[in-house]
Amino acid sequence: MGIIIKPIVTEKMTAISEKMARYGFRVQPGANKIEIAREIEKLYNVTVVDVNTANYRPKNKSRYTRSGMIKGKTAAFKKAIVTLKEGDVIDFYSNI
Numbered sequence: 001m002g003i004i005i006k007p008i009v010t011e012k013m014t015a016i017s018e019k020m021a022r023y024g025f026r027v028q029p030g031a032n033k034i035e036i037a038r039e040i041e042k043l044y045n046v047t048v049v050d051v052n053t054a055n056y057r058p059k060n061k062s063r064y065t066r067s068g069m070i071k072g073k074t075a076a077f078k079k080a081i082v083t084l085k086e087g088d089v090i091d092f093y094s095n096i
Helices: 011-019 033-044
Strands: 004-007 022-027 048-056 060-065 068-073 077-084
Touching (some): 004 033, 033 048
Antiparallel strands (some): 048 077, 060 068
């Protein structure tokens, strides 16, 4: 399985991508910045200038149901924000 799990396509990330050449990806927790940069360059044929990563802990969630209270957690994940060279663009919607 690859290092990149999926791109983060939210309203906030789209606004950042349009203003600057920065894109967000959900990545494997064990991946480092060099591996992430190589994978992005190979997949999208762009030049990566900088990679910032953040580890997110799981959050506790609970809800009330008819049969009682259900408790659980969201998944922990690692997010990578990739800055591209001036003029490079990643189009996530090109194959739709």
